[in-house]
Amino acid sequence: MKPDRHARTMLPIPDRPSPGLTTYDAKDPDTAYPPIEPLMPPDGAPNVLVILLDDVGFGASSAFGGPCATPNAEKLAAGGLKYNRFHTTALCAPTRAAMLSGRNHHSVGMGSITETATSAPGNSSLKPNTKAPLAMTLKLNGYSTAQFGKCHEVPVWQSSPMGPFDAWPSGGGGFETFYGFIGGENNQYEPALYNGTTPVEPPATAEEGYHLTEDLADHAVSWIRTQKALMPDKPFFVYFAPGATHAPHHVPTEWADKYKGRFAAGWDVQREQTFARQKELGVIPADAELTARHAEIPAWDDMPDELKPVLERQMEVYAGFLEHTDHHVGRVIDAIEDLGVLENTIIYYIVGDNGASAEGTVNGAFNEMANFNGMAALETPEFMVSKMDELGTPSSYNHYAVGWAWAMNSPLQWTKQVASHWGGTRNGTILHWPKGITEQGGVRSQFTHVIDIAPTILEAAGLPEPTMVNGVMQSPMEGTSMLYSFNEPDTPERHELQYFEMFGNRGIYHKGWSAVTKHRTPWVMVGGAMIAFDDDVWELYDGSGDFSQARDLSAEHPERLHELQRLWLIEAVKYNVLPLDDRTADRLNPEIAGRPTLIHGNSQLFFAGMGRLSENSVVSIKNKSFSVTAEVDVPDGGAEGVIIAQGGRFGGWSVFVSGGKLKFVYNVLGIQSFETEAETPIPAGNHQVRMEFAYDGGGLAKGGGVTLYHDGEAVGTGRVGATQPMVFSADETTDVGYESGTAVSPDYTPQSSRFTGKIQWVQIDVGDDDHDHLIDPEERLRVAMARQ
Structure with a gap:
């Protein structure tokens, strides 16, 4: 092995031309320059594939004794190692930020999720530039880098189409390629996708068989093949982070049907069965105990009999979802094997970024947003029974019950978010590297943590931690390389001290205690x-x-x-x-939390074509009166399509034209829908159309009256019975002149939603609606200028 000629502690590696003879004529026989050599890591540096699943408990995967078949995880473990004391942070964005930086989640500002960021340094969602991400370090050392799937680390005020993109994977994150979504979760059938920083639409519809996990695997496989075809000597770093198995639990029905009848005994019995299987497999010690169910988690036998078929189906859908995910993970691994480079590829298969999720309420949810809005009571047992056959399909946004989350964390206490107990933070992890690991099928029980991954990869690649990146002095990584444990199963653990904290749930690990x-x-x-x-x-x-x-x-x-x-x-x-x-x-609330917001004041102006605007990029119309005014040009014969829409099928509102008539629909969680339609079509020509909503007041989530106007003349009235008080969606956006994702109203589809006239502008005003029905052009200009 030739010595590495680069000093790699300063990145980018400085260009240092060597002195020598400079000739006058290139034809001079003394003219000599070394050939240009592409930047490469040290000889023998491995390819790296990090697979991070979402919301999978320690006791869910069959590789760790669970009921959900994960044959590809089992196959990988049979050729590598299982780590049964690997830990995360108890929540998705903090785990990802910690893993990608090698630092604790509060050290990189991600004490919680981005949507709840505050101005406190540990919770700001802003990663200091003294803590460069692993992907950046690898890229600047000659790796090809790509991320596919979920990115929940972008501060919410930087998630609009205007960026800035410093925290985006392909902006400042160190990934040369990114294909996936920004945020905590996404609709698996109709996701809001980005290619780099450019919004793109899915290549097919749910009716045509589209599913996000398959799409991500397609892109990952294609990229890996292309990289090895064009740069066979250059190693890659691929981060594959599907949105699965985070809610909504979306999977083709045939995958869920594989598990029919498998969960009829309920979660208490399932937990015991998993516990027995875990001991059989040796993934927990022989003297491990099954922890008791807490009083806050109901017993299966205490659940209403009429609800039990729905609860069973929730778990069948989830199990099918996890097996489906593992199948597509297997396709990515198979592509690496087919290229003949599996031998020198480090694969981390981290089965969950936290414990199983208990965010689906005691009864589970047809639309998980009901709970996030404090409106879970709308989903009565009768309603859930009526929707049972839709669970997992495009018409649902479902989540399983708390009891199943607890069962999927067997034998541990508690669940996701509970950073105090191992049920929130212990995730089964598989490591596969034939060139670097001699034992096959081994179990490692040293205490390890997600911040250990970055230093492990750097050590395996023969790369130093950088002391300076892009001109900024770096603080040391806070993780501990796991490399020492690869071939020494009984060597004492080196990660001896680790704190945990999430939403006030907290814990400390020190030398076994x-x-x-x-x-x-x-x-x-x-x-x-x-x-x-x-x-x-x-x-x-x-x-x-x-x-x-x-x-x-x-x-x-x-x-x-x-x-x-x-x-x-x-x-x-x-x-x-x-x-x-x-x-x-x-x-x-950004003002209370102390984080920046894009929107100031009570008015916001939009223009045709603006879209993919996250909820944090739009003035909030919740729990108050508001109006939507638009200037439109209507062709002869009338217009059709969306003027502006926020949210989608599972909650939101839309102002659109249907059958030539102005229409307003307010959709509450996909459970209730309130429509108001104008009595007459919008005439041809240039007109100002308007919707006014007069909030009833008296608390959150109240209803209100609706009035529609053409050029200041009332043309229709209606009523909204209830509203969503907290959030419309975790993935749907606001669009002007069309609607992406899913449709608020069944009157149109995203594909048919484009407005057939011309939109000059759209304005949302919130407040008391004590203004005229027409907006003065000078006022529009003043508002627009004030927002520059």
Whole structure:
């Protein structure tokens, strides 16, 4: 192996031309220059594939004893290693930010999700430029880099089509290629996709068999093949992060039907079955205990009999979803094997970015947005039964019940969001690298954490941590390389200290012991009493003989508990965890939270063609009166199509023209729909059309009256019975002159939604509606200029 000629601690690697003879004539026999050599990592540097699934509990995958078949995970594990004490942060965006940087989630500003960012450094969602991402380091050392799938690390005020794109994967994230979505979740059948930073539409419809996971795998396979065809000597770093198996649990019906009848015994029994299988496989120790069900989680036998078929179907759909995901992960791995480069490819298959999700309520959800709006009561047992056959299909936005999440975390306590207990943070992880791992089918039990991945990859590639990137001095990575454990199964663990915190749920691990306290319950989204942090009850566990945190030793070892509590506080200060913040609805308000917002004042102007605007890019019309005014040119024979729409099939509103008539539809969670239509068509020519909504007031989610206008003359009235108070969607957007994603109203489809006339402008005004029905042109200009 030839010595590496580059000094790689400063990136980009400085160009340093060597001095020598400069001739006058290139034909002079003394003219000599070394050939141009493409930048490459050190000889032997491996390809890297990091697979990160979403919302999969420790006990879900068959590779770790669960009921959901994951044959590709099993195959990979049979040729590599399973890590049964690998940990995440208990939530998606923080786990991803930590993994991609090698630093703790608060160190890179991602104490929570981007939508609840505050001005506190640990929760700002802004990654300091002193903590360059792994992909950037690898790219600047000669790797080809690509990401496919989910990116939930973009600050919400930077997620509009105007950027800035510093935090986007292909902007400042270090990935040369990105194909996927920005945000926490997406509709698997009709996703909002980006190619780089450019919005793109899915290549097919759900009716034509489209599914996002398959599309992502198609792009990943194509990219890997192209990269090896054109740059066979250059290693790649591929980050494959499907939105699966995050809600909505969308999967073709035939995959869900494979599991019919498999979950009839319920979640208590399923948990016991998984526990037995885990011991059989050796993925948990023989002396591990199955932790008890907490009182906040209902027993299967206590669930209403009429709801049980729906609950069974929820789990059948989820199991099919996970198996379907593993199938497409297998296609990506097969492509690498077919190219003959599997031998020197490090594959991390991380089965979940946190524990299984308990955000679907005690009964599960047909539309999970109901719970996020505090409106879960709309989904009555009768309603759920009526929708059972739609679960997993394009007409649903479903999530399973809390009990299933608890079962999928067997044998551990609690779920996603609960960073105090292993049920929120322990995720089965598989490592495969034939060139670097001698044992096949081994289990590793050293304590490891998601921040360990970046330093592991750098060590395996023979690359130093950079001290300077793009002119900025770098702070050290906070993870510990796992390379020492690859071929030494019994070597002592090196990652001996790790804090955890999410929404006030917190814990500390130190040399086998863990001290933890659960502060809040994940499925209580809105309301619910929150006790003071100092009143939280701490528990103590000895991990050397208690794999699952089954035996609380706080009463027996109070001094040990106090020592760990103090240690948690020291780590919290070190990594920007303080101040603790358990606010929920307040953090959704940018003014209260202290984060920037694109929208100021009570008015916003739009123009035709603007689209893919996230909810944070549009003035909020929730819980207040508002109006929508547009100047349109209508051709002879009338117009059709969307003027402006926000949200989609599972919640939102739309002002559009149908049959030549102005129409307003307010869709509450895909459960209730309220329509108001003009009595007469819009005449041909240039006109100002308007919709006014007069909010009833008296609290959140109230209804109101609707009036439609042509040029200031009332042409229709109606009523909206209820509204969504918190959020319309996690993935749907606002579009002008068309609607992307799913349609708010069944009167049109996204494909048929384009407005057939011409839109000059559209304006949303919120407030008391104490203004004239026409907007003065000078006023429009003043508003537009004030927003520059």
